[in-house]
Amino acid sequence: MVAGEIRQKLIDIVGQDNVLESEIDRFGYSYDSSYVSLVSGNRPDVVVRPLTASEVSRVMAVAYEHAVPVTARGAASGRTGGSIPLSGGISLCLDRMTRIVELDEKNMMVTAEAGVRTIDLYNHCAAKGLFYPPDPASWKFSTIGGNVAENAGGMRAVKYGVTTNYVMGLEVVLADGTVLTLGGKAIKNVTGYDLKSLFTGSEGTLGIITRVTLRLITMPKKRGTLQVTFRSLDDGCATVHRMLQEGVVPAAAEIMDRVCLEAVARHKKTPLDAQVQASLVIEIDGDSDAELAAQAGRIEAVANQCNAVEVRLAGSQQESDEIWAVRRGLSSAVASLAPDRLGEDISVPRDAFPEVVRRIRAISEKYGLPIAVYGHAGDGNLHPSVLCNMGDPAEAERVHRAVDEIFAAALAVGGTLSGEHGIGITKRPYISRALGEAGVKALKAVKAALDPKGILNPGKIW
Ligand SMILES: Cc1cc2nc3c(=O)[nH]c(=O)nc-3n(C[C@H](O)[C@H](O)[C@H](O)COP(=O)(O)OP(=O)(O)OC[C@H]3O[C@@H](n4cnc5c(N)ncnc54)[C@H](O)[C@@H]3O)c2cc1C
Incomplete structure (x- = not known):
């Protein structure tokens, strides 16, 4: 609990309404979109919602004086437990600063x-x-x-x-x-x-x-969307490589494996062609219809060289929106396949994408755990999602070993632990493996210089 004196100082800065202390509020600010299991120590002692930078500054001055931990929080959509207040203290929520x-x-x-x-x-x-x-x-x-x-x-x-x-x-x-x-x-x-x-x-x-x-x-004047299906994930990856080598740079190139496609088919109650093992969603953009048509034609030719089953060019904005809605909703569709889902975020050199997916398939078979793979094929950032039941202790143990091997696979092919979700809590056990002791020491030196009392988001990254 923050002492009464500190509490009063916080109220003086942001007003009574923006200092939340009830049990339900503290619970509400104790988790994010990672699957980090909650323990009571994760609760903030108090939630503070400033309106201006000046208020943030005054709140930090109070926290610094009394050495109270402060965990910043945006929308808590983070995937690695970053906004979970591991050491209690203040959850500093920036949601009123919306100008x-x-x-x-x-x-x-x-x-x-x-x-x-x-x-x-x-x-x-x-x-x-x-x-x-x-x-x-x-x-x-x-x-x-x-x-x-x-x-x-x-x-x-x-x-x-x-x-x-x-x-x-x-x-x-x-x-x-x-x-x-x-x-x-x-x-x-x-x-x-x-x-x-x-x-x-x-x-x-x-x-x-x-x-x-x-x-x-x-803003590009025109946008188009293609959906391409393949008999193998390798064919999908090969399409992306060849496209880029030929100078066709799509705005987006998203890949999904069979497990993902099954999740979507189940969600939308639509049949799924038995021969389709992977799908690419590609966005192209440019300044004229002719430019878009030329890009789409080149992509179709490359996809056909790579044994595409079907190349579909969205004929309307509505069709394009529908294709992208599937990709944007994929995370939830995959999550609905099992009681729990551990979603990772490894990033590998683009040409290692098929190899790391093969390794993930082998890990999936070794531990008897379904692993859905989707991600940004265009930049080598993939999200393997282990589908599991963490309530079963034996299964949870296998999941931890599988995740450990996924990270090892990413590092073995020259990749890294995170492409975009950060380290937070979930990946901190692996950081030394990725950066080496010297790398972690350098990070800690920066941290000590800027946060000598260690009050900013303690317990994260390492
Ligand atoms: C369905 C879904 C899809 C996602 N897709 C993507 C994706 O495609 N690409 C991607 O990169 N991420 C993705 N994410 C992860 C997440 O949305 C991003 O990491 C996002 O940037 C987090 O923003 P937030 O406002 O929710 O931050 P929070 O989750 O609240 O915080 C994230 C971290 O930033 C810190 N923080 C927040 N605000 C501040 C601030 N003002 N000052 C200092 N530190 C701060 C927090 O302390 C925490 O460590 C996805 C998440 C979900 C749930």
Whole structure:
């Protein structure tokens, strides 16, 4: 429990209504979208909902003075337990900071507070013909602050990159309440260390992001969607490689294996062709119908060379939306196949995608656990989902060993533990394996410099 004196200081800063302490509120802020099982220690002692950076600064100053842990929280859509307050203390929820401060059309940049939902930011810019490309599948609920804190990716990363490629400036509140302004609208900037990149992907362990300036690009005038089915996942991967080698860079190239397709078929109550083992959903974009038709033609030719079963070009926006709705809803459809699902987020060199999937198949057979595989084939980031019942202790043990081997498989082919979901709690046992002792030591040195009392999101990353 936070002491009465601290509690009163927090109320003085954000007002009584924005300091939540009831049992039900503390429970509500104790979990995120990972499958980390809850223990009572995960509860925050108090939830604080500031409205401005100045309030965040004052809250942090109080927390620093009294050495109270602070866990930042956006929409809690994180997959690795990042916003779970492992050590109690304050759950600092940025959900009231929802102002889009400025859309600078001349410089093609947008500045927004941390709690703005990703889709709201996208739509605000799109209304002026400007495009913010990073589109995590969670964009209808994730916050832009959470996206920066996790360096979120999305479907369009293959062509347009991830969040960090768009961050121009940040306002960050440090552990002791100091407000730091980093970067800005100058396109070239090598003044000192690139701290905005350090804070991007720092998972709430180095500071609280209160404001973000993002660069934008012009919105492509036309978009098209293709759905291609294959007899093997290898054929799907080969299609992506050849497409890229031939200079056709799709905006997105998402792959799903048979287990995923079965989940979707079950969900939509539609039959599934027995010969289909994998499917690719491809988004293309450009400035004219002719450009799109040329791209679609080249992709179809490549897919046919790679033994595609069927190539379908969406004939209308509605058809395209339906195809993408399946991909965006895939995570939930897969989750409905079993009592529990452990979704991972490994990232491998693109040419190792088929090999790592073969290894995952072998792991699935070895442990007798179904593993659904889908992901961003265009950039080698895949999400193997182990379908299981964690309530059965023997099965839970097999799941842990299977997950361990999935990470080992990713590292063995030159990959990494996380492409976009971060380390949080769920992957911290593996971080030394990925970075080595020297790598972890360097991270800890940065952490100690910026958070000497260790109050920012303690217990995460290592
Ligand atoms: C269905 C589903 C689909 C998803 N698809 C994708 C995807 O395609 N790509 C992808 O990258 N991710 C995806 N995710 C994961 C998740 O949505 C992202 O990590 C997202 O960026 C988290 O945003 P959030 O606002 O929910 O952050 P939270 O979950 O609340 O927090 C995530 C981490 O960031 C920290 N944090 C949050 N806000 C701040 C802040 N203002 N300052 C400092 N630290 C902060 C928290 O402490 C925590 O460590 C998906 C999740 C779900 C549930």
